[in-house]
Amino acid sequence: MSEAAGQQHPIGIYLKIWILLFVLSTFSYLVDWYQFQGFVRWTLILIFMFLKAGFIVAIFMHLTWERLSLKYVLLLPPLAILVLIALMSIEGDYTNFTRHLFFDR
Amino acid sequence: MSVDTDKTTTFTEPGVAGMVSDWSSDKQAFDMPWGKLMMWIFLLSDTFIFSIFLTGYMNVRMSATDQWPNPSEVFALTLFGVHLPLILIAIMTFVLITSSGTMAMAVNYAYRGDRRKTAILMGLTALLGASFVGMQAFEWTKLIVEEGIRPWGNPMGAAQFGSTFFMITGFHGLHVTGGVIYLAIVARKVGRGDYEKKGYAIVEIAGLYWHFVDLVWVFIFAFFYLW
Numbered sequence: 001m002s003e004a005a006g007q008q009h010p011i012g013i014y015l016k017i018w019i020l021l022f023v024l025s026t027f028s029y030l031v032d033w034y035q036f037q038g039f040v041r042w043t044l045i046l047i048f049m050f051l052k053a054g055f056i057v058a059i060f061m062h063l064t065w066e067r068l069s070l071k072y073v074l075l076l077p078p079l080a081i082l083v084l085i086a087l088m089s090i091e092g093d094y095t096n097f098t099r100h101l102f103f104d105r
Numbered sequence: 106m107s108v109d110t111d112k113t114t115t116f117t118e119p120g121v122a123g124m125v126s127d128w129s130s131d132k133q134a135f136d137m138p139w140g141k142l143m144m145w146i147f148l149l150s151d152t153f154i155f156s157i158f159l160t161g162y163m164n165v166r167m168s169a170t171d172q173w174p175n176p177s178e179v180f181a182l183t184l185f186g187v188h189l190p191l192i193l194i195a196i197m198t199f200v201l202i203t204s205s206g207t208m209a210m211a212v213n214y215a216y217r218g219d220r221r222k223t224a225i226l227m228g229l230t231a232l233l234g235a236s237f238v239g240m241q242a243f244e245w246t247k248l249i250v251e252e253g254i255r256p257w258g259n260p261m262g263a264a265q266f267g268s269t270f271f272m273i274t275g276f277h278g279l280h281v282t283g284g285v286i287y288l289a290i291v292a293r294k295v296g297r298g299d300y301e302k303k304g305y306a307i308v309e310i311a312g313l314y315w316h317f318v319d320l321v322w323v324f325i326f327a328f329f330y331l332w
Contacts, residue, residue, distance in 0.1 A: 070136075
């Protein structure tokens with residue numbers, strides 16, 4: 001049966017990733033604690049966020065051990081979101097600009 | 106499962122060549138039970154839902170002309186006389202990560218055939234998830250009752266803060282609640298031995314959903330609470 005060879009890995013790897021996620025979460029909390037601002041803050045937030053997300057998907061969700069077919073099905077479509085983010089940030093900037101232009105006291 | 110695939114000969118070739126043969130041969134394209142593939146496809150669609158929510162949040166935050174309320178202060182708590190910024194959110198994050206860890210171990214024990222440990226670990230995961238929802242209910246109550254935050258406005262600044270906050274965390278909380286119920290049902294069935302014949306892929310499938318809920322929280326934590 002197809003289930004017989006499900007994902008099997010030593011327990012230790014989950015404990016290690018778990019601890020790593022704890023440490024990374026602590027780091028992102030410390031970003032706020034020490035009140036980093038501006039570019040440094042955003043960079044640190046994004047680095048810790050992508051590291052955490054990567055470890056969850058790769059190890060906890062076992063994507064590292066899946067076949068390339070599944071990896072592409074899951075990782076390529078979300079790239080379209082980047083287009084939406086770009087468009088919406090241009091639009092948001094523009095809305096902000098016109099609001100200042102027309103509604104400022 | 107009804108599709109007969111000879112795994113030893115069909116899913117062995119690695120890399121791009123393997124992917125091409127997976128797709129071009131006259132056989133099942135993905136090397137997994139159909140339920141697991143369906144869960145992955147569902148999670149992909151859910152990724153888009155949360156991405157669109159967060160992008161919408163980015164858009165209204167960029168276009169707001171009023172000052173955006175400082176989340177560090179809005180979500181601060183005073184514990185034992187000490188003023189701690191974002192402390193409840195940090196605790197919720199640790200609880201959710203811990204529940205992801207216990208879930209990953211439950212999947213592991215399920216494939217080893219250890220029913221008792223699997224059921225206990227899944228139950229623990231559901232309990233941690235329930236405590237997450239409880240803390241979220243506490244947070245919402247505090248925000249609504251004490252700080253006067255509403256979806257249409259708040260005393261601290263930009264009105265869009267409330268609408269995006271309640272929509273995004275509410276939708277995520279709904280996912281966690283659904284996950285707790287899902288896990289509790291599967292844990293009970295595992296404990297009873299309902300899957301002895303079918304196999305334990307169901308635990309991995311439930312696990313995928315649960316890790317996804319944790320994954321979404323990573324993004325909400327970064328973009329809504331820390332940004």
